[in-house]
Amino acid sequence: MEYEAVIGLEVHVQLNTSTKAFCSCRAEFGMEPNTNVCPVCLGLPGALPVLNRDVLSCAVKVGLALGCSIQKRTKFDRKNYFYPDLPKGYQISQFDMPAALGGEVRIDTPGGDKAIRVKRVHMEEDAGKLMHEDDGSLVDLNRAGVPLLEIVTEPDINSPEEAYAYLTKLKSIVKYLGVSDCDMEKGSLRCDANISLRPKGESRLGTKAELKNMNSFKAVKDALSCEISRQTEILKEGGSVAQETRLWDARQSMTFSMRSKEEAHDYRYFPDPDLTIFLIGDNEIELARAAIPELPQQKAERFIGEFGVSSYEAGILTAEKSDADFAEECFRVFDAADKKPVVNFLIGPLLAEANSRGCGLRGLGITPPGLIELVLLVQKNIISNLVSKSVLKEMIDGKTTAEEIVKTRNLAQISDTSALDGIITRVLAENDKSVQDFRAGKSNAVMFLVGQVMRMSCGKANPKVVKELLERRLSDA
Amino acid sequence: MELYSMTGSQLAGLLAGGEVSPQDIMSSLSRRAAVKEEQVRAYVRFEGGLESIPPEGGVEGKSPLSGLPVSIKDNICTRSFNTECCSRILSGYKPPYDATVVSRLKKAGASIISVKTNMDEFAFGSSTENSCFGPSRNPWDRRCVPGGSSGGSAAAVAADEAIFALGSDTGGSIRQPASFCGVVGLKPTYGRVSRYGLVAFASSLDQIGPITKDVRDNAMLLNVIAGYDPKDSTSVNEPVPDYTSCLGRPVKGMRIGVPKEYMVEGIDLQVRESLLRALEEFRRLGVVCEEVSLPHTEFAVPVYYIIATAEASSNLARFDGVRYGFRAADAEGLHDMFSRTRGEGFGKEAKRRIILGTFALSHGYYDAYYLRALKVRTLIKKDFDKVFSGFDCIVTPTSPTPAFRLGEKIGDPLKMYLSDICTISVNLAGIPAISLPCGFTGKGLPVGMQIMAGHFKEETIFKLAYAYEQAVSAREKRRPEL
Numbered sequence: 001m002e003y004e005a006v007i008g009l010e011v012h013v014q015l016n017t018s019t020k021a022f023c024s025c026r027a028e029f030g031m032e033p034n035t036n037v038c039p040v041c042l043g044l045p046g047a048l049p050v051l052n053r054d055v056l057s058c059a060v061k062v063g064l065a066l067g068c069s070i071q072k073r074t075k076f077d078r079k080n081y082f083y084p085d086l087p088k089g090y091q092i093s094q095f096d097m098p099a100a101l102g103g104e105v106r107i108d109t110p111g112g113d114k115a116i117r118v119k120r121v122h123m124e125e126d127a128g129k130l131m132h133e134d135d136g137s138l139v140d141l142n143r144a145g146v147p148l149l150e151i152v153t154e155p156d157i158n159s160p161e162e163a164y165a166y167l168t169k170l171k172s173i174v175k176y177l178g179v180s181d182c183d184m185e186k187g188s189l190r191c192d193a194n195i196s197l198r199p200k201g202e203s204r205l206g207t208k209a210e211l212k213n214m215n216s217f218k219a220v221k222d223a224l225s226c227e228i229s230r231q232t233e234i235l236k237e238g239g240s241v242a243q244e245t246r247l248w249d250a251r252q253s254m255t256f257s258m259r260s261k262e263e264a265h266d267y268r269y270f271p272d273p274d275l276t277i278f279l280i281g282d283n284e285i286e287l288a289r290a291a292i293p294e295l296p297q298q299k300a301e302r303f304i305g306e307f308g309v310s311s312y313e314a315g316i317l318t319a320e321k322s323d324a325d326f327a328e329e330c331f332r333v334f335d336a337a338d339k340k341p342v343v344n345f346l347i348g349p350l351l352a353e354a355n356s357r358g359c360g361l362r363g364l365g366i367t368p369p370g371l372i373e374l375v376l377l378v379q380k381n382i383i384s385n386l387v388s389k390s391v392l393k394e395m396i397d398g399k400t401t402a403e404e405i406v407k408t409r410n411l412a413q414i415s416d417t418s419a420l421d422g423i424i425t426r427v428l429a430e431n432d433k434s435v436q437d438f439r440a441g442k443s444n445a446v447m448f449l450v451g452q453v454m455r456m457s458c459g460k461a462n463p464k465v466v467k468e469l470l471e472r473r474l475s476d477a
Numbered sequence: 478m479e480l481y482s483m484t485g486s487q488l489a490g491l492l493a494g495g496e497v498s499p500q501d502i503m504s505s506l507s508r509r510a511a512v513k514e515e516q517v518r519a520y521v522r523f524e525g526g527l528e529s530i531p532p533e534g535g536v537e538g539k540s541p542l543s544g545l546p547v548s549i550k551d552n553i554c555t556r557s558f559n560t561e562c563c564s565r566i567l568s569g570y571k572p573p574y575d576a577t578v579v580s581r582l583k584k585a586g587a588s589i590i591s592v593k594t595n596m597d598e599f600a601f602g603s604s605t606e607n608s609c610f611g612p613s614r615n616p617w618d619r620r621c622v623p624g625g626s627s628g629g630s631a632a633a634v635a636a637d638e639a640i641f642a643l644g645s646d647t648g649g650s651i652r653q654p655a656s657f658c659g660v661v662g663l664k665p666t667y668g669r670v671s672r673y674g675l676v677a678f679a680s681s682l683d684q685i686g687p688i689t690k691d692v693r694d695n696a697m698l699l700n701v702i703a704g705y706d707p708k709d710s711t712s713v714n715e716p717v718p719d720y721t722s723c724l725g726r727p728v729k730g731m732r733i734g735v736p737k738e739y740m741v742e743g744i745d746l747q748v749r750e751s752l753l754r755a756l757e758e759f760r761r762l763g764v765v766c767e768e769v770s771l772p773h774t775e776f777a778v779p780v781y782y783i784i785a786t787a788e789a790s791s792n793l794a795r796f797d798g799v800r801y802g803f804r805a806a807d808a809e810g811l812h813d814m815f816s817r818t819r820g821e822g823f824g825k826e827a828k829r830r831i832i833l834g835t836f837a838l839s840h841g842y843y844d845a846y847y848l849r850a851l852k853v854r855t856l857i858k859k860d861f862d863k864v865f866s867g868f869d870c871i872v873t874p875t876s877p878t879p880a881f882r883l884g885e886k887i888g889d890p891l892k893m894y895l896s897d898i899c900t901i902s903v904n905l906a907g908i909p910a911i912s913l914p915c916g917f918t919g920k921g922l923p924v925g926m927q928i929m930a931g932h933f934k935e936e937t938i939f940k941l942a943y944a945y946e947q948a949v950s951a952r953e954k955r956r957p958e959l
Contacts, residue, residue, distance in 0.1 A: 039573065044572060044573070045554070045560070047674075048673050048709050048711075049710065050708060051710070080790075084797075089795045268790075270791070274710060
């Protein structure tokens with residue numbers, strides 16, 4: 001029997017508000033343990049929470065960007081459980097009146113465009129951090145009370161690849177909004193997954209497992225793949241999947257049972273009596289809407305229309321807002337209608353370099369006009385494509401312009417026939433076999449001869465011109 | 478007349494005239510406490526005298542409370558001074574911050590007494606018998622309880638060991654001990670006084686309020702502690718009038734409703750008679766008294782014990798031994814540390830309420846208990862709204878009985894819970910109510926009368942209470958024999 005995976009994701013995004021969700025402590029990282037704390041986020045007896053309104057506007061922004069309906073009335077609830085990193089013994093979260101309901105994220109799949117429905121977006125506070133030492137554990141509450149948004153999907157995801165695509169797209173949108181840096185390694189984006197299998201064609205849901213402890217998008221993909229195999233095996237053997245929470249172990253590439261359904265917490269949610277119901281006014285929603293920049297999807301569509309790039313290229317160029325802005329500047333500086341030569345530089349060598357360094361296009365030290373100068377040198381046949389790659393390498397991090405590099409290193413392409421004649425004569429003399437081949441009707445042989453001329457000119461010869469000259473000389477004789 | 482036996486307003490007059498100094502008042506009070514504390518045990522960790530917390534920061538302007546001592550219940554945070562809620566689990570705890578009411582008092586120049594007043598652990602109780610420090614005694618009869626949970630504050634004021642005191646009231650914890658001890662106690666409108674720094678029992682019901690020797694003092698103290706606090710999201714941004722300026726205004730033509738549901742069996746005969754006499758007094762003052770109905774009164778106790786325990790179970794979760802207060806020794810692992818700390822740190826009543834509340838919020842029971850209780854709470858509120866559309870105030874007994882004996886009810890929690898039957902609805906509705914003395918039983922125990930009014934109508938309450946107090950003061954003035 002063939003099985004289909006049914007996956008839902010819960011993503012926690014740490015908001016980059018300047019202060020914490022319910023007190024005025026700075027929400028800053030890398031401080032000495034327990035320095036960004038006050039009676040409120042320490043959960044001292046008698047302290048009370050007061051909502052940071054910025055958290056609400058972030059939630060509204062994200063809700064709107066995901067196409068959710070913003071709830072006019074929203075409230076906070078207490079999620080009760082004991083843990084040493086949870087100073088009040090409960091987390092202030094939202095249960096039945098979240099900030100936003102019902103939206104979607106569109107992803108590209110091999111089968112085409114697919115909508116992953118977003119069930120809800122709600123606000124909550126983060127817990128502290130535990131550090132385990134030999135002789136005990138230490139609690140750092142700097143992170144306690146930092147605002148989070150939880151974004152929950154419907155079970156619309158059917159493969160690890162779709163999960164990966166959803167996360168990539170969601171991260172892109174949230175980063176565009178500027179409300180979080182979404183850095184999974186720093187923990188500012190976290191993801192849990194619910195996954196069950198069912199026979200293909202079946203509409204009822206199977207028993208799900210919840211997966212935790214995935215520290216990268218790749219880990220989410222791997223953990224899901226692994227869990228699909230595990231559940232498939234169980235079902236194929238006629239067994240049934242246990243409802244439980246499982247932890248992903250990246251080292252061993254396996255999931256392990258953490259707790260069963262019976263051991264699941266009863267969080268005893270109830271409305272937090274310390275916080276009143278919050279009303280979100282129309283003007284507040286409109287203000288948030290006005291503050292939403294052009295989002296990746298819209299930008300990609302505009303790039304396709306305005307700059308004639310392909311949908312694939314537009315997707316790559318708009319994934320990161322700063323990259324998209326860089327690309328757009330390049331397109332504007334480059335006058336020609338066909339932007340293909342620019343796109344090839346951006347998507348090819350530049351993004352490859354930026355990704356390997358973990359920085360954006362702007363981090364490479366090249367300005368859009370600087371890049372276009374290089375593109376134009378190729379366009380005007382002053383340098384070859386081949387040479388342009390090495391010029392680009394020098395431009396990265398260097399302070400010099402393409403033209404200067406070409407000049408000082410004497411890289412300009414030789415299109416002057418008289419300069420090329422000498423080299424061609426030598427090549428023809430040294431490669432008699434190829435000359436014979438050509439004359440015997442093997443027209444391909446000319447390409448080998450072109451290569452030899454390029455080699456002798458140290459790549460500077462204009463290959464188009466060389467080919468023409470060679471063909472003329474060979475047929476002359 | 479000794480300074481300690483004077484009211485706050487009398488002392489303020491002496492201070493203003495330069496006849497006495499704040500030190501004179503403090504030392505008089507301290508000497509009184511040194512002599513009487515052994516019999517009353519109103520304070521916890523009392524060591525032979527009373528001292529005020531040295532003032533820090535500026536005093537803002539001239540306040541009528543300037544130089545006057547205020548005693549603070551053990552669940553209201555005082556920076557660097559023990560705030561233990563009379564619970565072992567908070568033993569030795571000294572908060573790093575002042576409750577908003579305390580900082581307001583400091584700014585007004587009041588002297589905060591450094592030892593705190595006794596209470597039932599976490600305000601769970603009606604007798605102070607649930608204090609980890611042992612019970613306080615009723616100054617009128619030391620075999621009796623002072624009421625609770627703010628029993629220490631009420632007893633201190635009644636015994637002239639305090640001039641002003643703060644209590645907290647979740648279901649009657651200011652008013653019931655005030656009535657047992659023959660003093661004046663007000664639970665303000667929910668949101669009138671900041672809860673910031675009050676160790677929470679039931680957040681949607683808790684309110685700090687004044688316990689004083691008379692109505693004027695009560696208004697004086699409320700003047701200082703009332704007002705919007707941005708640190709408490711449930712405090713209300715409503716202007717604070719001068720509550721003393723309404724005192725002495727005519728009450729003729731005012732309308733009092735007397736709910737029939739509060740005058741049924743279970744109410745002690747002498748309490749009933751005292752209240753009826755008080756109503757007669759009001760009629761003499763030209764006040765109209767008519768019977769009214771609050772039909773959902775019978776549900777108040779069950780609704781209260783679901784909501785209050787549910788909130789308490791969550792509010793008390795933070796006492797886990799990780800960060801402050803008591804931690805069980807030699808625990809093996811995290812779970813053991815949590816359960817032993819809480820097992821050893823909380824008293825019997827606290828555990829009972831935590832378990833009750835945890836149950837009420839549990840999966841599968843929430844709708845049947847907590848959610849339903851919230852709905853009935855709304856009905857109780859509506860009962861009051863309806864009456865207040867035709868009446869200025871509602872008058873009832875504060876407690877169905879006068880002070881009971883130590884040990885009389887401690888073994889029967891349900892009986893103890895029912896002693897709050899007259900005060901609980903007020904907290905559920907969020908309205909203000911005062912308890913003031915309205916006579917004595919044959920055995921010389923004080924009886925309290927409760928006056929309720931609509932939201933933010935504290936002035937109406939004070940006006941009526943003051944008129945009554947003035948009318949009867951000549952013949953009713955008695956002091957406990959200590």
